[in-house]
Amino acid sequence: MAWWLWMVLGFLLLIAEMVTPGLFLLFFGVAGMVVGLLKLLGVTGPVWMEWVLFSGIAVVSLLLFRKPLLARVKQRSGEDVDRLEAEAAVAMEDIAPEKVGRVELRGSPWSARNVGASDITRGQRCRVEHVDGLMLRVRAD
Structure with missing residues (x-):
């Protein structure tokens, strides 16, 4: 396969990664671009060797780097939500104790569970104690 075809394949896989979740196609896209570069330098050998290199680079990089990258992405996405606490x-x-209702925070409506012992009435201020996904755990102020 021509070197530029490997580059195009890698680029298309990287674009596909942007519209799919999971950080999976990223490694195949990078592998395609690496094989394209190696082909351009003339060090790949026959076509079957290009496919072996592509597969090997993709699988090895996937196994080595996917989990740390996912952890880093999740850590970054959680930082903004954690700032909502307090x-x-x-x-x-009105939200009775241990019941779910709606609260407004930073101009946006949120689902909230009253984790306190007292009722929270409509219009009353409450404090965010914890963020659990899209659910806030709140207590009357």
């Missing part, structure tokens, strides 16, 4: 929200409806 902030004040306003109840949009």
